[in-house]
Amino acid sequence: xxxxxxxxxxxxxxxxxxxxxxxxxxxxxxxxxxxxxxxxxxxxxxxxxxxxxxxxxxxxxxxxxxxxxxxxxxxxxxxxxxxxxxxxxxxxxxxxxxxxxxxxxxxxxxxxxxxxx
Amino acid sequence: xxxxxxxxxxxxxxxxxxxxxxxxxxxxxxxxxxxxxxxxxxxxxxxxxxxxxxxxxxxxxxxxxxxxxxxxxxxxxxxxxxxxxxxxxxxxxxxxxxxxxxxxxxxxxxxxxxxxxxxxxxxxxxxxxxxxxxxxxxxxxxxxxxxxxxxxxxxxxxxxxxxxxxxxxx
Numbered sequence: 001x002x003x004x005x006x007x008x009x010x011x012x013x014x015x016x017x018x019x020x021x022x023x024x025x026x027x028x029x030x031x032x033x034x035x036x037x038x039x040x041x042x043x044x045x046x047x048x049x050x051x052x053x054x055x056x057x058x059x060x061x062x063x064x065x066x067x068x069x070x071x072x073x074x075x076x077x078x079x080x081x082x083x084x085x086x087x088x089x090x091x092x093x094x095x096x097x098x099x100x101x102x103x104x105x106x107x108x109x110x111x112x113x114x115x116x117x
Numbered sequence: 118x119x120x121x122x123x124x125x126x127x128x129x130x131x132x133x134x135x136x137x138x139x140x141x142x143x144x145x146x147x148x149x150x151x152x153x154x155x156x157x158x159x160x161x162x163x164x165x166x167x168x169x170x171x172x173x174x175x176x177x178x179x180x181x182x183x184x185x186x187x188x189x190x191x192x193x194x195x196x197x198x199x200x201x202x203x204x205x206x207x208x209x210x211x212x213x214x215x216x217x218x219x220x221x222x223x224x225x226x227x228x229x230x231x232x233x234x235x236x237x238x239x240x241x242x243x244x245x246x247x248x249x250x251x252x253x254x255x256x257x258x259x260x261x262x263x264x265x266x267x268x269x270x271x272x273x274x275x276x277x278x279x280x281x282x283x284x285x286x287x
Contacts, residue, residue, distance in 0.1 A: 008215045015213025018160050022167035022209070030175065065183045109260055 042079040042086065043107060044095075045114035046071060051092030053077060067110035075114055076107035158278035159220055162227045163212035165271065170205030177202075204230070221282050228275035235268040 040059035045066075047054045051073035056062055059078070067075035073092055082102045090098065098104045150157075173180045181198035185191045208230065211223040242261050259267060 011215035012213070014160070015163065015215070018164050018213055019167045019209060022164045023171050026168050026172045026175065029172075063179070065179065065186070068186065 040078060041081075044077045044079075044086075044090070044104065046073050046075050046112065047114060049113060051095065053090050053092075053095055055088040061116070062107065063116070064108055064110050066114050066116045067112040068115045071112050073111060073113075074106050075110040075112045077104040078107045079103065080105050155278035155281040158274045159212050159224050162224065162231075162271070162275065163209040165209075166205040166212070166227065167209035170202040170209060173198075173202035173205070217282070221279065224275065224279055224282065228272065228279060231268060231272050231275060235265065235272055238265045238268055 037060055040062075043056045043059040043062045044053040045056055045062070046052070049071055051071070062076060064075070074095070077095060077099070079086055080102055084101065084103045086098055086103050087094075095104065099106075177198060180202070181194050184197050185194035187194075190197060208223055208227050212220060212227065214220070238261070242265060
C-alpha cells in the first residue's frame with residue numbers, strides 16, 4: 001500500500017513537472033520571439049503576384065498570417081546587419097541579388113502575397 | 118593459428134567489457150527505458166499538447182483570425198479557436214494522471230487528434246497552394262514537409278505506445 005502511494009505520488013509529480021516544463025518552454029519561446037521582434041530593423045513584404053516588395057511602415061506590424069494569396073515568391077524579407085543600402089521597394093530579381101549580397105534574409109518560411117487589409 | 122589466438126583474445130576482452138559494472142548498468146537502464154517507452158510516449162504527448170495548447174490560448178486572437186481564413190472550417194473559427202487548445206490542454210492533463218486505464222483511453226484520443234492534424238497537413242501539402250498552419254510555438258516555424266514527418270513520427274510512437282500498453286496492462 002505504502003509503495004503504491006509512493007509510486008502514485010512520484011508519477012503525479014513527474015506529470016506536473018512535464019506540464020510545467022511545457023508551459024515554461026512556451027513562455028521562453030514567446031519571450032525570444034518578442035525579443036527578436038523588438039530587434040527587427042526593416043521588413044519588406046510581397047505586394048504583387050510578380051514579386052514586388054515594399055517596406056512595411058513599422059516592422060512590428062508584420063503578421064505571418066497575412067501571407068495569403070498564392071505565390072511562389074517569398075512573402076517577406078528582413079534587413080540584415082550587413083552594411084549596404086536596400087531600397088524601399090524592389091522586384092523579385094533585385095530581392096534575389098540583395099539576398100545573395102547578404103543584405104536581406106527571408107523573414108520566415110512563408111511564401112505568398114502580403115495582404116494586411 | 119595466430120589469427121585464432123587473436124580472435125580468442127578479442128572475444129575474451131569483449132566478455133570482460135560486457136561483464137563490467139558499467140556495461141551491466143547500461144544494459145539494465147536500456148531495458149528499463151524500453152519497458153517504460155509507452156509511458157514516455159504518453160508524457161511526450163502531454164508535453165506536446167500542453168505546449169501547443171497553451172501557445173494557442175496565449176495567442177488566441179491570432180489563432181481564431183487564422184482559422185477564419187481556412188476554407189470550409191472558417192465559419193467555425195471561434196469554436197475551433199477555443200475548442201482545439203482546450204481539448205489539447207485537457208488531454209495533456211489527463212495523460213499525466215497516474216491511472217493506467219484512463220491513460221490508455223486518453224492516449225487513444227490523443228493519437229486520433231494527432232491523426233486528424235496529420236491528415237490536415239497532408240491535405241494542405243497536396244492540395245492547397247495557399248497553406249495555413251496555426252500549430253503553435255516552434256512547431257509553426259517548421260517547414261511543411263518537416264512538420265508532416267514530425268507528426269507521422271508522433272503518430273507512429275502513439276500507436277506503438279497503445280499496443281505496448283495493451284500488452285502490459287490489459
